[in-house]
Amino acid sequence: MKGNEALAEAAIRTGVDAFFGYPITPQSEVLEYLLQEDAQKRTGMVVLQTESETASINMVYGAACAGRRAMTSSSSPGISLMSEGISYLAGAELPGVIVNVARGGPGLGTIQPAQSDYFQATKAPGHGDFRQLVLAPASVQEMADFIPLAFDLAFKYRNPVMILSDGVIGQMMEKVYLPEPRPRMTEFPEWATIGKKPGKERKRITSLNLIPLEHEKHNQKLQAKYRQMEAEEIRYEEYLCQDAEYIMVAYGASARIASRAVEMARAKGIRVGLFRPVTLFPFPAPQIEALSLRVKGFLSIEMSAGQMIEDIRLAVGKNQRVEHFGRYGGLVHVPEEILEAFERFYMEPHGH
Amino acid sequence: MKGNEALAEAAIRTGVDAFFGYPITPQSEVLEYLLQEDAQKRTGMVVLQTESETASINMVYGAACAGRRAMTSSSSPGISLMSEGISYLAGAELPGVIVNVARGGPGLGTIQPAQSDYFQATKAPGHGDFRQLVLAPASVQEMADFIPLAFDLAFKYRNPVMILSDGVIGQMMEKVYLPEPRPRMTEFPEWATIGKKPGKERKRITSLNLIPLEHEKHNQKLQAKYRQMEAEEIRYEEYLCQDAEYIMVAYGASARIASRAVEMARAKGIRVGLFRPVTLFPFPAPQIEALSLRVKGFLSIEMSAGQMIEDIRLAVGKNQRVEHFGRYGGLVHVPEEILEAFERFYMEPHGH
Amino acid sequence: MAKVRGAIVVDTEQCKGCQVCKVSCPQQVIGMSGTVNGKGYYYAYMEHPEACTGCSNCGIVCPDGVITVYRVKEA
Amino acid sequence: MAKVRGAIVVDTEQCKGCQVCKVSCPQQVIGMSGTVNGKGYYYAYMEHPEACTGCSNCGIVCPDGVITVYRVKEA
Amino acid sequence: MDIKDIIRPENRVYKKSDLLYDTTFNFCPGCGHGTIVRLIAEVVQEMGIEHEVIGISPIGCSVLLYDFFRFDVINASHGRAAAAATALKRVMPDRYIFSYQGDGDIAAIGTSETIHTCNRGENITIFFINNAIYGMTGGQMAPTTLTGMKTSTTPGGRLTQESGFPLHFTEMLASLDGTYYATRQAVHTPAAVRKAKKAIRLSLENQKLERGTSVVEFVSNCNSGWRMEPVASNQWMEEHMFPVFPLGDIKCEGKLIQRS
Amino acid sequence: MDIKDIIRPENRVYKKSDLLYDTTFNFCPGCGHGTIVRLIAEVVQEMGIEHEVIGISPIGCSVLLYDFFRFDVINASHGRAAAAATALKRVMPDRYIFSYQGDGDIAAIGTSETIHTCNRGENITIFFINNAIYGMTGGQMAPTTLTGMKTSTTPGGRLTQESGFPLHFTEMLASLDGTYYATRQAVHTPAAVRKAKKAIRLSLENQKLERGTSVVEFVSNCNSGWRMEPVASNQWMEEHMFPVFPLGDIKCEGKLIQRS
Amino acid sequence: MTEEIIIAGFGGQGVLSMGKMLAYSAIMQHLEACWMPAYGPEMRGGTCNVMVSISHDKISSPVLRCFDTAIILNQPSMDKFESAVKPGGVLMYDPNGITRTPTRKDIRIFAVSATEEATRMNEPRIFNMIVLGAYLSVKPFLGLDHVVEGLRKSLPPRNHKLIPLNEKALRVGMGLITQP
Amino acid sequence: MTEEIIIAGFGGQGVLSMGKMLAYSAIMQHLEACWMPAYGPEMRGGTCNVMVSISHDKISSPVLRCFDTAIILNQPSMDKFESAVKPGGVLMYDPNGITRTPTRKDIRIFAVSATEEATRMNEPRIFNMIVLGAYLSVKPFLGLDHVVEGLRKSLPPRNHKLIPLNEKALRVGMGLITQP
Numbered sequence A, B: 001m002k003g004n005e006a007l008a009e010a011a012i013r014t015g016v017d018a019f020f021g022y023p024i025t026p027q028s029e030v031l032e033y034l035l036q037e038d039a040q041k042r043t044g045m046v047v048l049q050t051e052s053e054t055a056s057i058n059m060v061y062g063a064a065c066a067g068r069r070a071m072t073s074s075s076s077p078g079i080s081l082m083s084e085g086i087s088y089l090a091g092a093e094l095p096g097v098i099v100n101v102a103r104g105g106p107g108l109g110t111i112q113p114a115q116s117d118y119f120q121a122t123k124a125p126g127h128g129d130f131r132q133l134v135l136a137p138a139s140v141q142e143m144a145d146f147i148p149l150a151f152d153l154a155f156k157y158r159n160p161v162m163i164l165s166d167g168v169i170g171q172m173m174e175k176v177y178l179p180e181p182r183p184r185m186t187e188f189p190e191w192a193t194i195g196k197k198p199g200k201e202r203k204r205i206t207s208l209n210l211i212p213l214e215h216e217k218h219n220q221k222l223q224a225k226y227r228q229m230e231a232e233e234i235r236y237e238e239y240l241c242q243d244a245e246y247i248m249v250a251y252g253a254s255a256r257i258a259s260r261a262v263e264m265a266r267a268k269g270i271r272v273g274l275f276r277p278v279t280l281f282p283f284p285a286p287q288i289e290a291l292s293l294r295v296k297g298f299l300s301i302e303m304s305a306g307q308m309i310e311d312i313r314l315a316v317g318k319n320q321r322v323e324h325f326g327r328y329g330g331l332v333h334v335p336e337e338i339l340e341a342f343e344r345f346y347m348e349p350h351g352h
Numbered sequence C, D: 001m002a003k004v005r006g007a008i009v010v011d012t013e014q015c016k017g018c019q020v021c022k023v024s025c026p027q028q029v030i031g032m033s034g035t036v037n038g039k040g041y042y043y044a045y046m047e048h049p050e051a052c053t054g055c056s057n058c059g060i061v062c063p064d065g066v067i068t069v070y071r072v073k074e075a
Numbered sequence E, F: 001m002d003i004k005d006i007i008r009p010e011n012r013v014y015k016k017s018d019l020l021y022d023t024t025f026n027f028c029p030g031c032g033h034g035t036i037v038r039l040i041a042e043v044v045q046e047m048g049i050e051h052e053v054i055g056i057s058p059i060g061c062s063v064l065l066y067d068f069f070r071f072d073v074i075n076a077s078h079g080r081a082a083a084a085a086t087a088l089k090r091v092m093p094d095r096y097i098f099s100y101q102g103d104g105d106i107a108a109i110g111t112s113e114t115i116h117t118c119n120r121g122e123n124i125t126i127f128f129i130n131n132a133i134y135g136m137t138g139g140q141m142a143p144t145t146l147t148g149m150k151t152s153t154t155p156g157g158r159l160t161q162e163s164g165f166p167l168h169f170t171e172m173l174a175s176l177d178g179t180y181y182a183t184r185q186a187v188h189t190p191a192a193v194r195k196a197k198k199a200i201r202l203s204l205e206n207q208k209l210e211r212g213t214s215v216v217e218f219v220s221n222c223n224s225g226w227r228m229e230p231v232a233s234n235q236w237m238e239e240h241m242f243p244v245f246p247l248g249d250i251k252c253e254g255k256l257i258q259r260s
Numbered sequence G, H: 001m002t003e004e005i006i007i008a009g010f011g012g013q014g015v016l017s018m019g020k021m022l023a024y025s026a027i028m029q030h031l032e033a034c035w036m037p038a039y040g041p042e043m044r045g046g047t048c049n050v051m052v053s054i055s056h057d058k059i060s061s062p063v064l065r066c067f068d069t070a071i072i073l074n075q076p077s078m079d080k081f082e083s084a085v086k087p088g089g090v091l092m093y094d095p096n097g098i099t100r101t102p103t104r105k106d107i108r109i110f111a112v113s114a115t116e117e118a119t120r121m122n123e124p125r126i127f128n129m130i131v132l133g134a135y136l137s138v139k140p141f142l143g144l145d146h147v148v149e150g151l152r153k154s155l156p157p158r159n160h161k162l163i164p165l166n167e168k169a170l171r172v173g174m175g176l177i178t179q180p
């Protein structure tokens, strides 16, 4: 099963209520799969091809207001068009899942895989002081697994959650264990606007707050949620880090590719480990900081010109080398060149 | 003159060719001024109220293709809607000026001033590996002065330039010396698509590149521009930093307000200085790093929950304290509370 | 035919003095006060209470819904 | 009336074998080759060159513009 | 008979709907928004559907709708109320969903979402308040601004060659196969109010038929934006707006009404 | 007479326009896009305006237009070609500006920009290639997909109650006061090609009149998306597309054409 | 010299234009001036205020917590800004509509019955100029000629015919101070 | 065991489905498999390739520079991927349309005249299955029964009637290897 399809099938099985999407390579299979598999018939899930990504995200907003599990999926340019809408979700404290099967930019760029939307996903998915939780799957299995996880987190925090994937993970096929089907929700959160309950106060959902002091409080509440995420939701994976002298840091497809480079390095007797952030926000900064106390250097591997490296540097400080190796603009690095880059930085006599 | 009006008048005087905008508080005066002053009659400038911010930015794109000085102006939610378009400008290497008179978010938020779009402006104005040059005016005078500067930079680098202002600077009035009127351009850059010249090759403008290796090269060229900006375009202002033991870092309205706090601190005998980044990208990291070697601590003052502070931390490393004080969600700090915050962090016995 | 008589009650603190009710009253019942309310508006009141038929016109056009209308059939 | 004769030249390497020209030829001049070109397509060619009137129909419908049409009035 | 004998609960013939909170609307004096909001509350109350209705406020002067109605209301981003409505209705087909949108919101930035919602024939109601101006942001030109009309962005009056023509958005929506009902109303006189109320009711009742979208346009005033006194603005509206935006039904039961 | 006596430069009656590069179009075999591109080049050449024309390619199968034409072409973001065209024309009123857009590009994501461009009556030409599908992305439903038509996102055929109705976008644009000329053409037969070419020419000539926007829709095939052989697709198009999207003029010289 | 002022009242009372006039007048006198309105949504119907700073030196912060002078034109503003006057500063208010008079002892308080006076003069629109006149007499750092010049600058040309009336109002205001 | 393969040719030659079948077959045999297509725009008309990794262990990188086996179905792919075969690896190609035969000496090279054979069998569509058969005989780590199972998995049910034909093609391919 393709990564995109596994994600779609997982959405059906885990009882997602609504999907709104607009075609774009390399993620069109998500929408296509849901319609071809007749998700609507299988679970009653609403699946709608929209007129644009702007419509998609605002439909997610609408369905989320009803307390439903709503999601959309797109690729880089389409995600940019959702910026305002994602900001509204965050401002109105609504859960929602956005999938970005990223491709190379900027602009139309290319349809080939890339990881150049890291900053957008983790720092500024839209205007205003807000964050979204970002999960970065590195296998078809995780494309499936992260759907229920993303919704659980979205509802726990009433906040948008992004699954930041890329063309490699979205298009590749591998073995996947699909989640057991679970029924769709029938009880909705108390904040959902599903019609005023007799005897209860009416509900309202908005991101507007005209009284600055109140709005600051609202923002402080949002910030507190992000701090809570940092405390509770960091996820990561270590591979051969125990005795490592050097750490490669990579997520998503890059992590898969880098893990091979690590194996190649180990075969040569070089003690390298791989640290894979699974959540990009919250970023596993404390874990990287801890590692930094006992290794000699870091190499950030990204299919971008270097974005995650800023978060690594923030975690590590200036007392440790942090280098970047990236292929980008649609190019995917191969394990061999990662190893070469590593050796260039750290193994050559005057590497500094 | 209001900041917004000064900016509009400067646009007329410096021969901007086209303005496309959609109303939004607190920047609607820009569009209104241009139409009320009949910029079209005064200089032939095209001024058009658009149907949306999406249309605005794509019109800027169109006019920029013709080698014209084109700009738009909006406030936070409207800027989010421009994300895709800004990315296209960057990808197609087109000059263009985007003004963000920022307000509090996320979502609809509030119409009150804020600086919570720092991340968006400096790290991820859209999808893909690109940056825009960001100028942060701190006075009505700079609202006017930065228009010609922004266009000069936009054309020098063939890259979008953002003027990141806020509701305070946009709405306030103070003395301003307007630039001498200069004529509109009549010669257009050789890359402009203004009709194929006889005997010359046709021109094309696109952000698409289907061959990954070429697209990587294109992206490397873009990255080289950003490095050049970092080398050549950093702008900043220091106020009482010479003998300072502590540095407040603030831009835009916050810098104005913080400068008063610095004066108040000085009156109390506390040696505080103010460092004001004028360009937010490129960020004056080397200058801050240099300061960090001789002061005891930094305080980042932002009308946000803390965004620029990451750039300060990246510049300073972990061997120095960097603290944040912000009012946000539409609240504007007053000098007194900045001083109080400073004293809380740095003057109290067990401040750590 | 029994004569119909009516009366209106204006929530003077919520009235914004727009006069839309005034021009909609077929009996010219409504006038505007000489003093302002807490929001600074001259509010509507029954200048000619005796003429009111309780037709509700004023109530249904008032943008702010501040008029309540009463109506009785006089015996 | 002088008889009109025509001929076409197909850029066989650019032809994509779509057959749109073939069905548009009023004289059934065009046939498809038995072997493929460098892109893997069976390309169009004049199967009955003698019947061609040079009417240009094939040329103007060819989506890829790979047909050039010639025409002479036979004396 | 004494006034206080008349003013008795049993004699009450008109009173603001119980579905409205006591707070004062944030609209300017005499603004038609208030009347429309009031009417919607009345109809919802009369239909007894306050537990089944979810309203959607736009970005515009009516953004605070959720502070007026005693039933569930959400706010959608500028222009996208129809998209939000589509989703709400699709996940809850048995609820009454309406959006309430200004002319800038619906016919400028929201053009696409609104058209495609109607084209899909979503079983929702769209209330479209056409005051020919951007009220909220201080009186800029809207798509429906009349030719020659002065606004803060058409200081010399709207020029069609510069800024285009007053857009007949409801007619456009009515032309779509998914639109079941489209009408244009006003609320500036008691007679208009009575008609408008019927249209509101019909538009909501239509949702049960599942035959498509209902659109009710209200030609309304914006005293602040037009820089007029309320009563004068209503007069001006009759004289200038109605000829361009004639009142009456545009599409009924899925059929376009032929008009001269 | 021998073939090689016929094949002589002086006898040449048809040849691909010189304004096209020699590269092979990236379109699938038999795709109407190619013919339309070819015709535009021919008209530009015949009008002798290659130094004054700027084309705008969309996002869609025709994105690479700039690699085909020997005149200036820019690429606009998905759906926004009309906005880019507006700007290009306003800063260079003496240039010929056209956009070239697919049905997904223009009638889905680009709905708003296109409508407002026509409503402003920008003096540009819009070429609208209606193949009832998203070709580029692999054959998903487009706004113009026919009722019952199978696509990768309507595997059981388009259901109007789920996905709405085939959108008559050109008719919508024609209804706007700013639209001066609107026509629907095809390019699948020599006769259709000849007519279409005249329409293209007229639409470009109109720009000099400064009377508003010209829109030329082409009903076209998408063999890949429809999963048909090219010739069969053209037949299918005649049988299924033309009844829903009838060819012919829709608006001429600013006046709507009455059609049965 | 630095003078930092807040003017607060209902929208429609001419709060912003009063501030603007002050700022323009200062600039006419070759001082630095900064005018910062609260442009919030409260403007519609609700309250409205503007901060004006005037100084010989470059003005640092346009936004302040405490002011040398507060000019208060309605009760909500009184509630909000009475405490914002610096000790020793000035609070000036129009008693019309004020239900709770200021109580602070460490500031100078002036009442100006400008509404009353304007009604008496049958020129309700010049109410704010009367207040401004009163302010100018309490804080006489701006020359009247500069104020009139500022007036000319801040009014659109079509309204210049109103200048004499406004000047008169200023003079009236200057004589209207009472200390409660 | 780890086997890393690239299959490359024109779009329409069944490159992707060949890869898919390999991957499915491996999974049927309880191996790990990963299938990574190049989904670029070149797909339309142009070239097309897919990387397939099969292993006893978890597969790390889905993307590789060098391969154990390259299956090459047209000239551009030959130009691009001949050099990507690991020393000692396998290069298998259909000589139909190949104008420049491979020249490397450090790898094992096999030609499979699958196009020819398929034309002979009058079943042009099974061309790719013949190639696959040939591959299976060179790298016999997959049991034919698992391959047929994989076939069943990767074909939509409505096409299951084609399984016998495909199986036949596989067998034909297995006997078709020539070493040029």
Ligand SMILES: Cc1ncc(C[n+]2csc(CCOP(=O)(O)OP(=O)(O)O)c2C)c(N)n1
Pocket: B022, B023, B024, B025, B053, B077, B078, B081, E059, E060, E061, E062, E078, E101, E102, E103, E104, E105, E106, E129, E131, E133, E134, E135, E136, E137, E142, E222
């Ligand atoms: C994306 C975005 N753009 C612009 C705005 C600013 N804005 C708020 S309301 C409004 C227009 C309101 O006009 P209309 O829809 O006609 O409603 P009215 O106030 O007239 O009732 C605008 C442009 C915004 N909030 N968001």
Ligand SMILES: Cc1ncc(C[n+]2csc(CCOP(=O)(O)OP(=O)(O)O)c2C)c(N)n1
Pocket: A022, A023, A024, A025, A053, A077, A078, A081, F058, F059, F060, F061, F062, F078, F101, F102, F103, F104, F105, F106, F129, F131, F133, F134, F135, F136, F137, F142, F222
């Ligand atoms: C913002 C954005 N959304 C989606 C896409 C993906 N995309 C590329 S082309 C296309 C549709 C093309 O269909 P159409 O306009 O009908 O053109 P055709 O290919 O049929 O000629 C889409 C959705 C994109 N590039 N950008």
Ligand code: SF4
Pocket: C010, C014, C015, C016, C017, C018, C019, C020, C021, C022, C043, C044, C061, C062, C063, C064, C065, C066, C067, E030
């Ligand atoms: S219509 Fe209502 S708000 Fe207006 S004056 Fe009458 S009572 Fe007051």
Ligand code: SF4
Pocket: C006, C007, C008, C024, C025, C026, C027, C028, C029, C030, C051, C052, C053, C054, C055, C056, C057, C058, C059, C069
């Ligand atoms: S009820 Fe009728 S008669 Fe009485 S005041 Fe109202 S409008 Fe006039």
Ligand code: SF4
Pocket: D010, D014, D015, D016, D017, D018, D019, D020, D021, D022, D043, D044, D061, D062, D063, D064, D065, D066, D067, F030
């Ligand atoms: S129409 Fe053109 S491309 Fe198609 S077969 Fe004929 S010559 Fe070849």
Ligand code: SF4
Pocket: D006, D007, D008, D024, D025, D026, D027, D028, D029, D030, D051, D052, D053, D054, D055, D056, D057, D058, D059, D069
């Ligand atoms: S020119 Fe006319 S007759 Fe000759 S091949 Fe072409 S279509 Fe046929």
Ligand code: SF4
Pocket: E026, E027, E028, E031, E032, E033, E061, E131, E135, E136, E221, E222, E223, E224, E225
């Ligand atoms: S600005 Fe206009 S539309 Fe808005 S409340 Fe005031 S009068 Fe009504």
Ligand code: SF4
Pocket: F026, F027, F028, F031, F032, F033, F061, F131, F135, F136, F221, F222, F223, F224, F225
């Ligand atoms: S996918 Fe369809 S529209 Fe695109 S080139 Fe192929 S046939 Fe033409």
Ligand SMILES: [Mg+2]
Pocket: E102, E103, E104, E129, E130, E131, E132, E133, E134, E135, E142
């Ligand atoms: Mg409006």
Ligand SMILES: [Mg+2]
Pocket: F102, F103, F104, F129, F130, F131, F132, F133, F134, F135, F142
């Ligand atoms: Mg299409």
